Amino acid sequence: MEANNSPVQVVKRMFNAFAKGDVQGILRTVSDDSLWIYHGTQIIPKSRFSGKDGVEKFFTNILERTEVISFEPRQYIVEGKMVVVLGSEHQRTKRSGREMKQQWVQIYTIQNGLITRMEEFASSESVLEG
Numbered sequence: 001m002e003a004n005n006s007p008v009q010v011v012k013r014m015f016n017a018f019a020k021g022d023v024q025g026i027l028r029t030v031s032d033d034s035l036w037i038y039h040g041t042q043i044i045p046k047s048r049f050s051g052k053d054g055v056e057k058f059f060t061n062i063l064e065r066t067e068v069i070s071f072e073p074r075q076y077i078v079e080g081k082m083v084v085v086l087g088s089e090h091q092r093t094k095r096s097g098r099e100m101k102q103q104w105v106q107i108y109t110i111q112n113g114l115i116t117r118m119e120e121f122a123s124s125e126s127v128l129e130g
Contacts, residue, residue, distance in 0.1 A: 007080075007082070007108070008083050010029055010108075010115060011076070011083045011115070013029050014026055014029040014030070014115060015071075017029065018071070021063055023060060026056075026059055027052050027055060029115055030052060030114055030115045030116075031115065032051060034050075034051065034052065034054075034114070034117065034118070035049070035050055035117050035118075036048070036050075036054060036117075036120075037119045038122075039119070039120060039121050041102065041122045041123055042123070042124055042125070043125075044124060062091075065094055065095070066091040066092060066093055066094060067092045068090075069089075069091060071087070071089045072089065073087040074087050075087075081111060082107065082109055082110075083107075083110065084105065084106070084107050084108075085107075085108070086105055087106070088103050089101070089102050090127070099126065101124065101125055102122045102123065102124040103123050104120055105120070105122075106120045107119045107120075
């Protein structure tokens with residue numbers, strides 16, 4: 001397998017596209033039948049997205065509704081076709097201005113150079129103003 005198509009490089013390409021707000025770039029890293037599962041947090045409800053259309057909706061919702069203040073993948077753990085990423089993020093809701101921070105674990109499955117599954121477990125907290 002080419003280093004450029006290694007599971008961790010596929011995930012990093014997807015993160016780079018997300019950082020640029022490039023939804024089409026994100027979609028180039030996922031399979032047609034990709035499944036994305038978000039288990040929800042204290043603030044954000046659980047959700048499930050299927051296929052490229054679902055993944056597009058997942059990211060469009062984030063990018064249209066929030067300003068991402070920071071998004072920090074901190075550690076990558078690779079086991080075969082699976083990449084586990086530990087990280088954090090800080091967002092501001094565009095409509096209300098409410099800020100939230102999250103700690104998360106995202107588990108990616110990569111096959112044939114594409115993300116076939118993402119499962120996220122997160123904990124969130126509101127950032128108090130003042």
